[in-house]
Amino acid sequence: MARRALKRILLVEDDPDIQTVTSMALGSFGGYTVRVCGSAMEAIESAAEFLPDLILLDVMMPGMDGLDTLRALREVPATASTPVIFLTARVQPADVAKYKDLDSLAVIRKPFEPTALVETIHELWTRYREAH
């Protein structure tokens, strides 16, 4: 499988302020190219053209939630097997079990330290590359 470096991250998050903070940290500290999408539809439309290496996905979004968004992204050939990390405030055990069932890479609880987020993503990506 692909043993490439992590470059392109698709951030799906409806809250504009969290979009700003997260994308700024990923871009400035991680050096990643970040595409921000405010909704599931936007993410599905962008996926084929942006070809992300990794998707960061919020759960509580108006319209289609993060879980359904992931299911929809799996139908798109470009993101059929792209690793997904959930960024969410919903981390009750029952919720986490659902994220696991959808074969996501990890879940990161909000609030997070953006600088630490970059490190965490780097570690998760390294582990993912080693396993695939």
Place this chain on the structure above:
Amino acid sequence: MAAVSEDRGELGGQYQLALREYCGGGGEVALLRAYQLGRHAISAGVGVLEMATLHEEALVSALLDLALEDSARIAKRASEFFAECLAPFELTRRGFQEAHAAMRDLNQGLERRLTAALQDFESAQDELLEQKKIERQKNDFISVVSHEVRTPLTSIHGALNLLKSGLGGELNTQGQRLLDAAYRNSQRLVRLVNDLLDLQRIESGTMTFNLRPVDLGSLLEQAVEASQAHAGQLGIKLVLQGAPAGARVRVDSDRMMQVMTNLLSNAAKFSPTGETVVVEACRHDAGVRVEVTDRGPGVPPEFHGRIFQKFSQAASSDRGGSGLGLSITKAIVEHMSGHVGFESEPGRTTFYFDLPEWRRNATREKGVERTWPAGR
């Protein structure tokens, strides 16, 4: 019916013989026989009127057989005999009435007690349902509030974190102090929200534990290292003095780190600047004991009894915090089959927890889940 007739016939014969005996010679034994015949009649289902007929027949027979000149005496003794024979009937009737009355009283008493017990049960059930409802509403409320607070807190805390990391450029001294204050308090808010959610999980029984054997020394090293920076900001040094070689405990590593962070954070918070907080582990009884000792002012005696209760903080405490940390610590340690405690005097306070030591032969590891790389 045939059996009853036979009984009756036999009874008639016996009655006749016994009556004749009594009329002839009297005596208490013969009178006792009358009483027995009365009881026999009751058990054979023979009524008083039938007995009277039998008596009449027996009396005529006795009068005919015995000397007529004794008829007055015979009649008198026959009356005595018949009266004695009827005594069991009377007793039975009275006994029945008394038993009936006693039964009625008993039933009424039972009914009253049953009604009272039923009312108690119903009100206890209502109370329990109400308590459960309130508990559920409280948990739902905490859950919703904690989630709703997290979203704006992510932006606030994230923005402050980025500013502190220098993303917005250099700030002047005043600006930096203001930023530090804002960042410190947003950290505190994050801890409070996390603590509230943890407490809600503990109380609703939904906190999950991924238990597996870990090396105690390594775990303590990591914990001390992770809290060193925070303690350093307060001018406190954390030192791991020692851990028993090869000691392993079966715990959830993340939760253990949470326990150690709570204890170390408290110890650093209450220590005078420049002091050292010492972490030490040793074998104790059948398990291991981990101690965190600080040189702070000590826990006020009046606070000893409720230090592990939620929302507990000593009145003299001006160090902030949610008052939930120790309560969560206790719940987590106890969930991992451990025990927490403390010893305190002015200038020296030790918080400790005991855990069973894990031995490969003694405990079978089962159902270990793959570590979920969740951010906490």
